[in-house]
Every structure is written in structure tokens, then in C-alpha cells.
Amino acid sequence: MPSIIERYESTFATDRELSVQAQEIFPDGVTHDNRHADPFSVYISHADGSKKYTISGHELIDFWCGHGALLLSHNPxxxxxxxxxxxxxxxxxxxxxxxxxxxxxxxxxxxxxxxxxxxxxxxxxxxxxxxxxxxxxxxxxxxxxxxxxxxxxxxxxxxxxxxxxxxxxxxxxxxxxxxxxxxxxxxxxxxxxxxxxxxxxxxxxxxxxxxxxxxxxxxxxxxxxxxxxxxxxxxxxxxxxxxxxxxxxxxxxxxxxxxxxxxxxxxxxxxxxxxxxxxxxxxxxxxxxxxxxxxxxxxxxxxxxxxxxxxxxxxxxxxxxxxSTGEPQAHANETAATLRHGIAKIIDDRNLGWGVYGEFSSFRIVFDHGIPGVRALEFDPFTFDHNRLKSPIRPDLARNLRCGMLLNGVDLPGTPITMAAHSGDDIQATLGAFETTLDWMKSDGLI
Ligand SMILES: Cc1ncc(COP(=O)(O)O)c(C=O)c1O
The missing domain is CATH 3.40.640.10 (Type I PLP-dependent aspartate aminotransferase-like (Major domain))
Known part of the structure; x- marks a missing residue:
């Protein structure tokens, strides 16, 4: 069975071609440091509601949300x-x-x-x-x-x-x-x-x-x-x-x-x-x-x-x-909390030794924090070395999770963020994508 990265390279072959061309125009082929991805980033043609679409037609549930600029979602x-x-x-x-x-x-x-x-x-x-x-x-x-x-x-x-x-x-x-x-x-x-x-x-x-x-x-x-x-x-x-x-x-x-x-x-x-x-x-x-x-x-x-x-x-x-109504914020906060809990449960069921933390409308996954016996939501970022919180402890896991989630229809950056259009179906699809990606990471020998 091909690895996650091999699948990514073949599924997003058109994006790969564009990214090679883009390197002749932009350093790294990108226009913002955070848009740089390994092995390459996908190209988005359009977006609507909670979704965005790659140039080759893959639908992605979007947790990047315009670098956090979108609260009401795409095209309100x-x-x-x-x-x-x-x-x-x-x-x-x-x-x-x-x-x-x-x-x-x-x-x-x-x-x-x-x-x-x-x-x-x-x-x-x-x-x-x-x-x-x-x-x-x-x-x-x-x-x-x-x-x-x-x-x-x-x-x-x-x-x-x-x-x-x-x-x-x-x-x-x-x-x-x-x-x-x-x-x-x-x-x-x-x-x-x-x-x-x-x-x-x-x-x-x-x-x-x-x-x-x-x-x-x-x-x-x-x-x-x-x-x-x-x-x-x-x-x-x-x-x-x-x-x-x-x-x-x-x-x-x-x-x-x-x-x-x-x-x-x-x-x-x-x-x-x-x-x-x-x-x-x-x-x-x-x-x-x-x-x-x-x-x-x-x-x-x-x-x-x-x-x-x-x-x-x-x-x-x-x-x-x-x-000003407070409604979109309440919805986005609730969505992020449900995702934090759902992701934490999946992590704990598999005894991965990862943590999940965050508040309001965002969250973060900490890979292999190395603290024995701590369930995912018990991970306390305040007692952890702050120098190690912002970059992934295991970049290989972060990279494979990101690519695997994209293959499974979810754009999940390092600090995912939620917006008003994320629905219950989006949450379920995201948790399903997370489970499938972890299965793939297991068969790739990563976890
Ligand atoms: C807290 C904070 N301050 C400043 C900036 C810089 O904003 P801009 O990217 O619009 O220059 C950002 C961007 O992410 C930010 O999150």
C-alpha cells in the first residue's frame, strides 16, 4: 500500500506541477511563510461556506479560515x-x-x-x-x-x-x-x-x-x-x-x-x-x-x-x-470545543500519548509530549516548556497528519480555527478523517 506522502503526491499531482512552476516566480513557490508545505501545498480554486475546493476538484473542510480572518465563513x-x-x-x-x-x-x-x-x-x-x-x-x-x-x-x-x-x-x-x-x-x-x-x-x-x-x-x-x-x-x-x-x-x-x-x-x-x-x-x-x-x-x-x-x-x-450579536462566536467556540473533545477521545482510545489544548475557537494537538499517564485533555500547556509549544515536537507526525487530513477532505493547519458555517456534519467528517488518517499513519509505521 502506498504511504501517505506517496498518495498525497499522486492525488494532488496537478498541485505539484503548479508548485514546481510557482518556484520560478516565488521563493519556495509561495506567498506567505505559513503557506509553505512539505512536500508541496495544494492550490485552492474557490471557497464557499465551510468548504474550499482544490483546482482538481477536491472538497476540503476548511479549518484555516483565511488565516483566521473569516468568522462568518466563506462568502457570507x-x-x-x-x-x-x-x-x-x-x-x-x-x-x-x-x-x-x-x-x-x-x-x-x-x-x-x-x-x-x-x-x-x-x-x-x-x-x-x-x-x-x-x-x-x-x-x-x-x-x-x-x-x-x-x-x-x-x-x-x-x-x-x-x-x-x-x-x-x-x-x-x-x-x-x-x-x-x-x-x-x-x-x-x-x-x-x-x-x-x-x-x-x-x-x-x-x-x-x-x-x-x-x-x-x-x-x-x-x-x-x-x-x-x-x-x-x-x-x-x-x-x-x-x-x-x-x-x-x-x-x-x-x-x-x-x-x-x-x-x-x-x-x-x-x-x-x-x-x-x-x-x-x-x-x-x-x-x-x-x-x-x-x-x-x-x-x-x-x-x-x-x-x-x-x-x-x-x-x-x-x-x-x-x-456584534455574539452568535457566530458562540457557534465557532462550541464547534472547537466539540472537536477538541472528539479528537482527544480518539487520541486516548489509541493511547497515543498526544495532548489537545486550546480555548475559544481554536485548538492544538501536541504530538508525543512525553509526559506519562496524561490523557489528551489533561495536557497542561502552562506547565510545559513554552519554547516547545509552537513548533511540532514530531515534525514527521505533523507533516503526515496534515497530508493525510487533506487526502481525507480536511484542511487542518497547526492551529486549526473554526467559523460560523462549520456544521455538525463537518465535525463528524473531520473526526472520521482523523481516525482514517491515524489508521494510515499506523500502517506507515509512524505511530
Ligand atoms: C496577533 C497577530 N498580530 C499581528 C498579525 C499580523 O497581521 P498581518 O498578517 O495582517 O500583517 C497577526 C497575523 O496572523 C496576528 O495573528
């Missing part, structure tokens, strides 16, 4: 209608428009920290802007971030974002690196002791449910402690809600936990599946970009050709309107 009718109505009326108006006001008002209404809002084009731009604002506001230079937390790919935040966390990222000047302080997650004493010895910290950034969509999870009490300690030291607290904003709850993680940061960064769901991002926060900080209110030598410049693009605004408004 309200978003399709809003964007279709908009596209013939000008894609760039070169001026202010009412859609940006409506979009900004939704952000203000939903996100507790949002006294003022500024739109940008991505999460990376949002954290870049937030750091500049914090530096301008405080007159200080340093940035604190946590190991394993991802805030985009610009110089100040990319260190310790992707495994191996302790290997320096090339191409960043030493002087910039010196300004980024990486601390261990969930360790308030480390934060306190750093702040006591370093008066030059402008901002502390955190993914409020943990680094990498919760792969390196965060304790709610840590967030409360951070709120206190940053206030005590005059440091700007930023919740990076690029992934959690409008997903954890209509008001993001900050509304869920009842902790209000000074600034918030958003993207993904914010723009309803189109490109877009935002920085929101205290009026006295955001007003540093105000030409009217701020002296010229203190004003932080902030242009951006596509800021508040009307197509993104129309998709964002249609999405946030539905997200």
Missing part, C-alpha cells in the same frame, strides 16, 4: 452583497467617505478601549503604528513582548515570534534589537523586575489569549497583573487583538476578560475577509496623529494610500454588524 451573503454593491462605485475615493465613519463607529461601539480609531492595511502595520505612537507619547524607546507571541513581521516584534524562539532573526540592526525586550510568557515577576530596572520602556504588547492564536497560552490573571504593573510604570499596554478581535467575543478578549488596555491593534475579521487593520485606543495617545491638536514637532506622521479602503470598509461593516 451579507458581505458579498455589500462588496458587490460597492465595487462599481469606486474602489478608491481619494478622500473621506461615510463608510469609514460607519466602520470606525462599529469599532468604537464594540471594542472597550477604542476612544479613537485609525485604519491601516494589516496587523503588521497596526502594531508598527502602535509602537510609534507609544514611543511618541511616552518619549521612551523600549518595547516588551513575550516569547512565542506574534505581532506581525516588522523589526521590533518579529524576534522570538517563530520557532526556534531563541535564534536571532537576520536583517534587523542590532540597535533595533536592543530596543526589543523578550520576556517569558505568564511570568509577572519577570515583567515587574524588568520595569523596575528599565525606565525606558514605552509599550508592552501581548496577544491576550496567548502567542500564535493561543499556542503559547496566556493566563487571564496575567492580563490583570499586566494592566496593574504597566499603569504603575507609565508603560502603554497594547492588546494585539488581530486574531482575537471580534472572535473571542464581539468586543474581543478585552471585553471577555473585562480588562481595558491603553491601545488595541486589529485586522483580519475587522475587514470581513478583505485587507484591513486598525489601531484604536486612548484619545490622548491617538491624537498624536492629529494635525489640529498636536504641535508640529510632536505630530506623528501617518499616511497610507489604502487606509480605510471602501471595499474593506463595506465588508467590515457587514461583518461587524453580524459579529
Amino acid at each position: 451573503p451579507e458581505v458579498v452583497k455589500a462588496v458587490s454593491a460597492r465595487i462599481g462605485q469606486g474602489t478608491h475615493l481619494g478622500g473621506s467617505h461615510q463608510l469609514e465613519m460607519e466602520w470606525g463607529q462599529w469599532v468604537k461601539d464594540l471594542i472597550p478601549s477604542a476612544e479613537r480609531v485609525r485604519f491601516v492595511n494589516s496587523g503588521t502595520e497596526a502594531t508598527l503604528m502602535a509602537i510609534r505612537l507609544a514611543r511618541t507619547f511616552t518619549g521612551r524607546n523600549n518595547v516588551i513582548k513575550f516569547a512565542g507571541h506574534f505581532h506581525g513581521w516588522h523589526d521590533s516584534v518579529i524576534p522570538a515570534a517563530r520557532p526556534p524562539l531563541d535564534v536571532p532573526v537576520p536583517g534587523i540592526p542590532g540597535a533595533v534589537l536592543d530596543n526589543t525586550i523578550v520576556l517569558p510568557p505568564n511570568d509577572i515577576d519577570a515583567v515587574r523586575s524588568h520595569l523596575e530596572s528599565d525606565p525606558d520602556v514605552a509599550i508592552l504588547l501581548i496577544e491576550p489569549t496567548g502567542g500564535g492564536w493561543g499556542a503559547v497560552p496566556c493566563k487571564p490573571e496575567f492580563l490583570a497583573d499586566l494592566r496593574q504593573v504597566t499603569s504603575d510604570h507609565g508603560v502603554i499596554l497594547l492588546f494585539d487583538e488581530v486574531i482575537t478581535g471580534f472572535r473571542v467575543s464581539p468586543g474581543g478578549a478585552q471585553a471577555h476578560y473585562g480588562i481595558t488596555p491603553d491601545m488595541t491593534t486589529m485586522a483580519k475579521i475587522l475587514a470581513g475577509g478583505l485587507p484591513g487593520g486598525a489601531v484604536a485606543g486612548r484619545a490622548d495617545i491617538l491624537d498624536l496623529i492629529s494635525i489640529k491638536k498636536t504641535d508640529v514637532e510632536k505630530k506623528m506622521p501617518h499616511p497610507g494610500t489604502f487606509n480605510a479602503n471602501p471595499l474593506s470598509a463595506s465588508a467590515g461593516i457587514a461583518t461587524l454588524k453580524i459579529a
